Amino acid sequence: MTAMDSPCVFDPDEDRLREECGVFGIFGHPEAATITALGLHALQHRGQEAAGIVAFDGKRFHSERRLGLVGDHFATASTIQRLPGHIAIGHVRYSTTGETILRNVQPLFAELDAGGFAVAHNGNLTNGLTQRRNLIREGAIYQSTSDTEVVLQLVARSRKTRFVERFIEAVRQLEGAYALVCLTNKKLVGARDPLGIRPLVIGELNGHYILASETCALDIIGARFVRDVENGEIVIISESGLESLKPFPPQPMRPCIFEYVYFARPDSVVHGRPVYTVRKNMGAQLAREAPVEADVIVPVPDSGVPAAIGYAQESGIPFELGIIRNHYVGRTFIEPTQSIRELGVRMKHSANRAVVQGKRIVLIDDSIVRGTTSVKIVRMMRDAGAREVHFRISSPPITHPDYYGIDTPNREKLLAATMNLEEMRRYVGADSLAFLTVDGIYRAMGYDGRNNAQPQFTDHCFTGDYPTPLTDLIGESAKQELGLLAEAG
Numbered sequence: 001m002t003a004m005d006s007p008c009v010f011d012p013d014e015d016r017l018r019e020e021c022g023v024f025g026i027f028g029h030p031e032a033a034t035i036t037a038l039g040l041h042a043l044q045h046r047g048q049e050a051a052g053i054v055a056f057d058g059k060r061f062h063s064e065r066r067l068g069l070v071g072d073h074f075a076t077a078s079t080i081q082r083l084p085g086h087i088a089i090g091h092v093r094y095s096t097t098g099e100t101i102l103r104n105v106q107p108l109f110a111e112l113d114a115g116g117f118a119v120a121h122n123g124n125l126t127n128g129l130t131q132r133r134n135l136i137r138e139g140a141i142y143q144s145t146s147d148t149e150v151v152l153q154l155v156a157r158s159r160k161t162r163f164v165e166r167f168i169e170a171v172r173q174l175e176g177a178y179a180l181v182c183l184t185n186k187k188l189v190g191a192r193d194p195l196g197i198r199p200l201v202i203g204e205l206n207g208h209y210i211l212a213s214e215t216c217a218l219d220i221i222g223a224r225f226v227r228d229v230e231n232g233e234i235v236i237i238s239e240s241g242l243e244s245l246k247p248f249p250p251q252p253m254r255p256c257i258f259e260y261v262y263f264a265r266p267d268s269v270v271h272g273r274p275v276y277t278v279r280k281n282m283g284a285q286l287a288r289e290a291p292v293e294a295d296v297i298v299p300v301p302d303s304g305v306p307a308a309i310g311y312a313q314e315s316g317i318p319f320e321l322g323i324i325r326n327h328y329v330g331r332t333f334i335e336p337t338q339s340i341r342e343l344g345v346r347m348k349h350s351a352n353r354a355v356v357q358g359k360r361i362v363l364i365d366d367s368i369v370r371g372t373t374s375v376k377i378v379r380m381m382r383d384a385g386a387r388e389v390h391f392r393i394s395s396p397p398i399t400h401p402d403y404y405g406i407d408t409p410n411r412e413k414l415l416a417a418t419m420n421l422e423e424m425r426r427y428v429g430a431d432s433l434a435f436l437t438v439d440g441i442y443r444a445m446g447y448d449g450r451n452n453a454q455p456q457f458t459d460h461c462f463t464g465d466y467p468t469p470l471t472d473l474i475g476e477s478a479k480q481e482l483g484l485l486a487e488a489g
Helices: 032-042 077-081 128-137 149-157 163-171 258-263 275-289 305-315 344-348 372-383 421-428 438-444 476-485
Strands: 021-027 050-056 061-067 087-093 108-112 115-125 176-183 188-192 201-205 208-212 224-228 234-238 241-245 296-299 323-325 349-351 360-365 388-393 432-435
Touching: 021 032, 021 115, 021 176, 021 188, 032 050, 032 077, 032 087, 032 208, 050 115, 061 115, 087 115, 087 176, 108 149, 115 128, 115 149, 128 149, 149 163, 163 176, 163 188, 163 234, 188 208, 208 234, 258 275, 275 305, 275 438, 296 305, 305 360, 323 372, 349 372, 360 372, 372 388, 372 421, 421 432
Parallel strands: 296 360, 360 388, 388 432
Antiparallel strands: 021 087, 021 208, 050 061, 050 087, 108 115, 115 176, 176 188, 188 234, 201 208, 201 224, 234 241, 323 349
């Protein structure tokens, strides 16, 4: 899966893994839409292309979906006033493939025979395209190119009498990763795939239950963390309280390890582990595995900062901000000439010459994807006078693409899938290059290596060990069609 490319657009973050999506929901609060907008603000790092909120006021459903950031559209009283009601769900979106168009913005909503139904999805269905084909053959009419619409279609076509039974029948037909937050006229529903690949937590604010992708969304509104939604669990929140259903056979959880490496906000707690602490541990473990004689540790901001602190503390080498990030630059910079586009990385990152000049520096970053931005960062350090530039990556090499809601390139565009370590070192222009080992990342999370980790995490980007069937990827034509049609939630 690849993000959209354009010869006229330079994205300074082109070498980053893209966030997936973020979901939020609250039940029974008189200012449900306002609370949801605040929660989405906290989850903005998980998707910056679009945002949406659906609310229910006891009689009608109200939907506002917009392209752009939450603050661009949901910070005004006029928008919130169009979302009255005591139940609301929201979504921030980054599409891994396909067009960014309004019809794909979530939450998706449909009127079913039993009433209105809205759904917001974080993840990616690995049989979404197959389900789509089958449903269209049976007469289903699709309104989007998002795999999330499969959930609407399956619930609508179920012959069960009760909504909960229809929903269970629908999710049993899904493969891949999903954390769903859904809304009916009486219920707020959360569901997590049987392996728990994507995160979902339960919170509580003044007696009102909340569902959210991360705990940081609870913190921003002063809510209390209750617990994680368990893998394979469906939670039904209504006037009667919270009901837990487990319609899948029990199996070990396999959450996505990249939540700790990159996606979750550092102030979130994921499955009981503070993300900031885990990232510092990764840096410390990297210092033990790949030490180097140097004068200063320099993080690639912002995601490399916690690991760089850990590396500095473990190695005893001073930590300095040798790269300054400009936080007032948008995601893309559009200019007509190639020479200007090539300067794009300097719009977000600039060298702090006073820190790096004449020094042996250790650059710390969380990952290398294509390697293009790494090349520019190393060159920037050398231009600023660094005597030596050593590159250390606080995660293992990414050798396989993701199909569970993370935007990774095809395998032939992943640097670590096409080059060995020495070739990568020469490509990025560093004096030395090292990655955290797979065992090392597990040790940083408190385990004695990968084979002794319980639960085993989903680490397929490093190992190729995909935890679910990849139904849509059987055959080259399916791969091509997936790239055109399927979108992560």
